Amino acid sequence: MTSLHTYHRGDGLPVVLLHAFPLDHRMWDDVAAALPATRPIHAIDLPGTPGHDDQLPPPSLDTSALRVADALAGAWIERAVVVGLSMGGYVALALAERHPELVAGLGLVDTKSVADTPEAAANRLRIAQEVESAGTVDAVRPMVKALVGETTLAARPEVADRVEAWIGAQPPAGVAWSQRAMATRPDRTRVVADLSVPVTVVVGDEDGLTPLAQAEHMVAASATALLVVVPRAGHLSAVEDPETVADALEELAVRAEQGA
Template sequence: MQARIRGMDLPLVLLHAFPLDSRMWDGVRERLDPITPDQRAQGEPDLAAAARRVLDHLDERGIERAVVGGCSMGGYVAMALLRQAPERLAGLVLADTRAGADTEEARANRLAVAERAEAEGVGEWLAGTVPALLAPTSPEEVSSRVRGWVLDQDPADVAWAQRAMAARPDSTELLRAARVPALVVVGEHDGLTPPRQARELADLLRGELVQLPGVGHLAPVEAPDAFADAVLDWRQRLAL
């Protein structure tokens, strides 16, 4: 509840990365008091549909405007929200994500992962990707926790998310035209969406960039206090 105590009345929505769920935000809940909907397999694999479900969730709560953030895949959903209903976003927080669509190779890899999840279920083959998500120096406790989250995922959700991400459009021009305060956060050792891409993202949005030292692609999980500090400082200065 700290954000509300400090006078920031707009709700904060945080959208999780793949292949995780809303538990990835547990480390920042006490300080940021976020709304954290899960992205589940429903209907056609389309991030626009995921964004509509987030809007429905806000409508059910009577929330007209919110600060919306996302990590990795959650960032893609946040961009889909910006595309659909920019008037609902009072601010945008993008962590360890990118504006561009997939290359043909990346798209093919996602579709292969979706097919494998459906054929084999979720197992060590997917949990084995966790080291690529974390910094080399990430504690074993963090790695074990993330592996557990991955192994908990429903194969249908994994397949849906991969196909939805494979189909997402390029958001470069969307972000360039956006008129919303923005914060971009990136881990120093993020090998999937490295700091160079985060700088490009911040430049597109005319926003602020915060690089968190010693962490990788899951900065809010690896450094929850530093992530919360960055978000709270940005919100206080912009009165969001």
């Protein structure tokens, strides 16, 4: 089963947060704390995270999206603002494609709608094999320097230490599973274009993994998207500047409630 973690119960339209790779729901703790306590706020641990790495199905982000749908149904959530960062954004797009009725608004944070290049997909598969063979997550520990922006690394090294600890807590089998699932995902730009609900695209201006050009690509595809650039933040803008990201997501939730 996929775990749903509730930060606030509140009233109104729920916000559901989907985490990046190779992390889990804890990366959203500070954003959830910055969102209004009057709004239902939930985060979901995707397949492969601690406690969710046994008897994994064949790798697929569509499977992750279906498990998100099941988690929402189990919590009696019929419609929500769905927000995903990086891999969480890929899963949010898969959910919007398969279950558009669940998505009242879409937040795409430091992510992209295009598929991996053949070279990037091959690298994911190589790392998956390496992690699996070694039985450790050592192959992905260096990712912290790509995930966290240069300004944060220099001025607040404790943020990088926190991210590194989260990475170290991930099960090797889950890391391998997620890499293989991401390697096979399709281009979902069409999903962004077809959505009629409000969309907000957020990107750190120091994000080197899914840079501003990828955010602009999604905004250009959508008739309803707004772009928010987070200054002095990298790929984990939600961890590096949770207040700015929370403000963008609350604005998205208000637009979704208003049907704008």
